Amino acid sequence: MTSLEGEGTAVRLRPPNNRLDERAVRWWRTQSLIVTAGGTAVLAVPGLLIAPARGWLLAAAAVVAVLGLAEAAVFPGWRFRVHRWEITDQAVYVRTGAFQQQWRIAPMSRIQTVDTRRGPLERAFGLATVTVTTASSKGEIEIEGLDHELAARLAERLTLITQATPGDAT
Amino acid sequence: MSTPPPAGDPGGEWRRLDRKALLVTGAVTASVLAGLCLPVLLGISGGAWFGEGPRRGTALTLLLAGAALLILLAVYGEHLTWCRTRYRIGPERVELHSGVVLVTQRSLARERIRSVDLTANPLLRILDLVKVRIGTGEQSGGKESTLELNPVSRAEGERLRAELLARAARPESRSHRDGVLASVDPSWIRYAPLSFVAPALGGAAAGAVMQASDWFGVQGEVIGWVADRFENTSVAAMIAVLALAALVAGVVGSLGLWAEMWWNHRLEREPGGTLRVRRGLLTARSVSVEERRLRGVELVEPLGVRLAGAARLDAVATGIGHDDGDAHADLKVLLPPAPRAVTSATAAQVLREPVTPTDAPLTPHPRAARTRRLRWALLSALVPLAVLTVLGLLLTPVLLTIAAGYAAAALPAAVLLALDAYRALGHAVSGGYLVTRSGTVRRATVALQRGGVIGWVIEQSVFQRRAGVLTLTATTAAGAGAYSVYDADDREGLVFAVEAVPGLLTPFLEPVPERDITS
Numbered sequence: 070m071t072s073l074e075g076e077g078t079a080v081r082l083r084p085p086n087n088r089l090d091e092r093a094v095r096w097w098r099t100q101s102l103i104v105t106a107g108g109t110a111v112l113a114v115p116g117l118l119i120a121p122a123r124g125w126l127l128a129a130a131a132v133v134a135v136l137g138l139a140e141a142a143v144f145p146g147w148r149f150r151v152h153r154w155e156i157t158d159q160a161v162y163v164r165t166g167a168f169q170q171q172w173r174i175a176p177m178s179r180i181q182t183v184d185t186r187r188g189p190l191e192r193a194f195g196l197a198t199v200t201v202t203t204a205s206s207k208g209e210i211e212i213e214g215l216d217h218e219l220a221a222r223l224a225e226r227l228t229l230i231t232q233a234t235p236g237d238a239t
Numbered sequence: 240m241s242t243p244p245p246a247g248d249p250g251g252e253w254r255r256l257d258r259k260a261l262l263v264t265g266a267v268t269a270s271v272l273a274g275l276c277l278p279v280l281l282g283i284s285g286g287a288w289f290g291e292g293p294r295r296g297t298a299l300t301l302l303l304a305g306a307a308l309l310i311l312l313a314v315y316g317e318h319l320t321w322c323r324t325r326y327r328i329g330p331e332r333v334e335l336h337s338g339v340v341l342v343t344q345r346s347l348a349r350e351r352i353r354s355v356d357l358t359a360n361p362l363l364r365i366l367d368l369v370k371v372r373i374g375t376g377e378q379s380g381g382k383e384s385t386l387e388l389n390p391v392s393r394a395e396g397e398r399l400r401a402e403l404l405a406r407a408a409r410p411e412s413r414s415h416r417d418g419v420l421a422s423v424d425p426s427w428i429r430y431a432p433l434s435f436v437a438p439a440l441g442g443a444a445a446g447a448v449m450q451a452s453d454w455f456g457v458q459g460e461v462i463g464w465v466a467d468r469f470e471n472t473s474v475a476a477m478i479a480v481l482a483l484a485a486l487v488a489g490v491v492g493s494l495g496l497w498a499e500m501w502w503n504h505r506l507e508r509e510p511g512g513t514l515r516v517r518r519g520l521l522t523a524r525s526v527s528v529e530e531r532r533l534r535g536v537e538l539v540e541p542l543g544v545r546l547a548g549a550a551r552l553d554a555v556a557t558g559i560g561h562d563d564g565d566a567h568a569d570l571k572v573l574l575p576p577a578p579r580a581v582t583s584a585t586a587a588q589v590l591r592e593p594v595t596p597t598d599a600p601l602t603p604h605p606r607a608a609r610t611r612r613l614r615w616a617l618l619s620a621l622v623p624l625a626v627l628t629v630l631g632l633l634l635t636p637v638l639l640t641i642a643a644g645y646a647a648a649a650l651p652a653a654v655l656l657a658l659d660a661y662r663a664l665g666h667a668v669s670g671g672y673l674v675t676r677s678g679t680v681r682r683a684t685v686a687l688q689r690g691g692v693i694g695w696v697i698e699q700s701v702f703q704r705r706a707g708v709l710t711l712t713a714t715t716a717a718g719a720g721a722y723s724v725y726d727a728d729d730r731e732g733l734v735f736a737v738e739a740v741p742g743l744l745t746p747f748l749e750p751v752p753e754r755d756i757t758s
Contacts, residue, residue, distance in 0.1 A: 079730045082697065083749035155747075162747050170704075172697040175714075176743055179693035204557070207721035208694045208714030 082172050085155035085162045093152070093214025096194045097145035103190075105137025154212045156223065158230065161201055163210050173210045178234045179203045183227040185220050192217075199223055251329035256321055257392050259366045264317035265310055266362060272306045326388060328402060333373060335386045347386055351375040353532055353557075355400040356570070357525040359393070364523060369396035373403065404513050404527060421574055421585040423504035423518075430576035431497035432490040433543030440496070441489025445481075501575045506585065514554070514589065516573060526570050532557040534691035534717035535672060536573070536586050538597045538684040545682055550582040551575060552589070555687060555718035571718070586686070596672035596686040601665025602735070607706035608726035609661040616657035620649045656680075666711075666724040666735060673713060673739040675724045685722045691715045692740045699729070711736055 109130045116126030147167040155162045160176045186198045191213075197220035198213040215223070279302060316339075324337040334346040354374040363369060368390035375385075391399070431437075452461040469477040502520035509515055512530040517523070535555040544550065552574040574585050586595035624646050631638030660679040667674045673692065676684040696712040703709055708726040713736075715721065724732065730751070737744050 079751040080733055080748040081729070081751050082733065082747055085747070157746060159746065160743060166698075169698060169700040172747075173694070174696075174743060174747065175694040203693050203714065204716035205693055205714035205720045207712075207719075208696070210694075 082164075085153040085164055087154050089149060089152050089154070089212075089214040090196060090216045090219075091149075092194045092196055092216075094145045094149045096190060096196055096214060097148060098141050099194075100190060101137060101141040101144070105134060105141065108137065109134045152214065154215075156227065161210055161227070163212055165211075173208075175201060175203050175208055175210055177227075177230050179208075180227065180231045180234075183224050183231065185217075185224045187217060197221070199227075201227065251327040251334075253325045253327045254395075255325050256388060257368055257390050257395070258321070259368055259392075260321050260390055261314050261317050262366060263362060263368070263390060265314045268310050268313040269306075272309060276302060276306055326386075328399070333386060333403070335388070345386060347373060347375055349403065352403050353529050354527050355403050356527060357396045357400065358522065359524075360522045363390055364521075366390075367393050369393050369523075371396050371399055373399075400525070400527070404509070404529070405511055417508045417510050419505055419507050420514075420588040421506045421577075421581065423501050423575060424577070424581075427501075427549075427575060427577050428494060428497050430544050430547055430549045431493045433547055433549075434493065434541055434576070436496060437489040437493040438486065439489070440492035441485035441487075444488040444492065445485050497575070504575060506573055506589075508588075514573065528554050528556050528573075532717070533589070534715055535685060535687040536589055536595075536597065537686075537718065538582060538586060538595075540682040540684075541576075542680050542682075544576045548579050549576045550579050551577070552582050552586055553718075554589075555685065555691075555715075557717045590672075590686070592670065596669035596674050597684045599667050599669035599672075599674050601667045601674065601676060602727075602731070604661070604664040604666075604726050605706075605708060605728045607708050608664055609658070611702070611706065611708075611726060612657040612660045613654065616653035616660075617650070620653040624649070664725060666727060666732075668735065668739050673722075675713075675722055677723070677725050685718075687713060687715060687717075687722055689739050691717055692743075695736055695740075695744060696721065697733075697736075704729075708732075713739070 112126050112130035112133060116123050116130060119126070144167055148165075151164060151166055151170055153164045158177065160174055161180070163173045165171050165173070180201055180203055182200075182202045184200045184202075186200060187196070191197060195217055196214055197217035198211055199215060199220050201210040201212075202208070212220075212223075280299070319339050320337070323339055323342070324335070326333070326335045328349075330349075332346045332348055333352065334344070336342070336344045352373055352375055354372070356372045356374070357369045358372070359369045369392075370390055371388040373386040373388070388396075388399075448461065449458060452458040465481075469480070472480075499520045499522070501518055503523075504516070504518035507515045507517070508530075514528045514530060514533070516526045516528075533554060533556045537553040537555050539551045539553055540549070541551075551572060553571045554573050556571070573589060574582055577585075583595050583598050586597055587593065590596070624642055627638055627642035627645060631642055656679050660677075663677050663679055663682050665674075665676045668689070669686070671689055672686040673689050674684065674686050676682065692713045692715055694714040696714060697709055698712070699709040703726070706726075707729050709729045709732055711724040711727055711732050712721045713723075724735070727735065733744065733748060737748070
């Protein structure tokens with residue numbers, strides 16, 4: 070901080086160094102398309118079967134479909150531009166979000182567990198999520214949309230660093 | 240299970256729970272049965288006690304015999320449990336073996352034990368017994384990290400507490416004494432009706448009357464009786480009187496609740512660095528917080544209590560149990576609502592500081608935070624107003640009158656609350672503590688040890704970025720898990736975070752380019 074603080078310079082958070090895997094955009098888009106299709110179907114199918122309520126149900130289905138498609142068009146790309154991660158020897162640093170951005174920082178000495186997770190859809194895209202937890206119930210850090218091999222290597226590296234760092238993590 | 244437990248283990252002998260457990264079970268079963276049998280008895284005797292006829296006599300005898308049998312069975316079951324439950328305080332581990340069908344053997348490492356809490360309900364108190372909960376303060380383990388000895392004699396409970404929490408006394412800071420740090424003043428009961436419990440209890444009382452009368456099928460009569468009382472008065476007067484009655488019931492209830500929870504309250508520091516809270520009128524409780532796991536304090540001022548110039552003190556500590564079955568056992572409260580000066584002095588004593596960091600001068604937040612609060616408050620007040628107006632225009636002009644009344648009351652209230660919420664905002668680094676304050680209905684000032692911060696979460700929405708503010712959240716293993724500084728100036732907030740926890744944030748900061756500052 071000394072170099073920045075001395076001159077009274079204003080500071081801001083810099084973006085973490087690494088982007089996610091580009092497949093993350095398609096993964097997010099597929100996810101939101103599936104949810105949209107599900108929501109639309111739940112409204113549209115009864116709409117086609119139940120004649121008296123047809124107008125209302127189909128209108129609602131159309132609204133859900135339009136909102137879902139708009140979300141699938143806009144947000145995955147926006148999120149990809151925002152989501153970044155970085156792991157130094159001292160800390161894990163992640164930026165997430167779209168409309169509401171979030172920066173999360175956890176020092177290595179406080180990390181308790183490192184997990185990798187691959188859902189069926191993530192597996193289809195060759196992606197994985199790394200989850201880092203600390204002793205705080207609200208201090209969890211997730212890095213999603215990583216290439217699965219990279220995720221495995223990261224988890225291994227994090228585990229090694231945290232084991233080598235002393236402290237009881239509280 | 241008849242084999243004696245392995246003997247000759249150094250330092251620990253197997254002990255049993257108190258024999259009077261049988262008496263407790265018998266008494267509890269008897270009272271439950273009494274509650275169940277009374278309606279049956281009434282039914283049998285047809286409302287008239289011990290009426291004519293041999294059949295009634297037989298029925299009564301059967302009922303009483305059945306009840307006696309059930310009580311005997313329960314006591315026998317408890318006897319079996321008692322026979323198979325034993326515990327041992329070894330040099331390194333505390334062990335508990337229990338279970339009749341499913342035998343469980345659990346043990347806790349003594350060095351991990353963080354709390355030994357004693358609770359005694361009125362029945363246990365009469366019998367001079369206590370329930371002991373031994374906890375390691377690990378939240379992840381859930382139930383596994385707590386041993387419960389129910390019941391042991393009071394003397395044994397105190398002995399266990401003293402033995403398990405005994406640590407080498409700290410030589411430092413003689414200035415802050417051991418012994419009683421604070422004890423309750425009965426006049427503090429005046430703050431009890433100011434909390435939100437009072438109106439809730441009033442409503443609950445009215446609801447209970449309705450529910451109970453419904454069970455006996457006389458709800459209509461109760462309503463009719465109430466209506467008769469107000470035969471000659473207007474509807475408005477009736478509503479006012481009923482609301483007053485509910486309020487009085489609520490106030491009485493909250494006073495009773497306060498007395499039950501806080502009577503005989505004492506906050507003590509014991510040699511070896513343990514804070515102990517003892518309290519309770521009927522159910523006596525003893526809660527211990529080891530100072531090693533204390534990460535700070537939280538000064539809580541609910542609106543009514545704050546207007547009366549009072550505040551409550553909570554501990555921010557790791558591993559305070561939330562899973563206690565007792566509804567009223569708020570384990571983290573160190574001091575009930577008390578005059579502000581007393582709370583501050585107690586906070587200083589608890590933290591071993593000359594002056595409590597919760598009273599430190601705080602950095603106010605930028606005006607953008609005020610604008611945002613005003614906007615939220617007005618928007619949330621305007622939505623019901625808009626709904627009322629639209630419905631009024633479409634349906635009936637009565638709704639328009641209601642909407643006007645609502646606007647006259649809600650809009651000024653919203654503005655006042657928003658301004659108050661803005662005034663509450665503040666943050667500072669005070670000595671070894673990070674201090675943040677927020678809230679209007681529940682204003683809370685947290686002083687968190689800077690060493691207890693185990694990470695940062697920084698949030699900024701698009702609106703916040705435009706207004707030049709951000710929300711900083713310090714994560715911690717203690718208390719609520721995270722404490723936030725809402726809508727701090729985006730430059731000053733980051734400098735504050737760096738100052739509070741040096742080194743953690745520094746590598747991820749960069750100077751702002753000149754053109755961004757001017758823009």
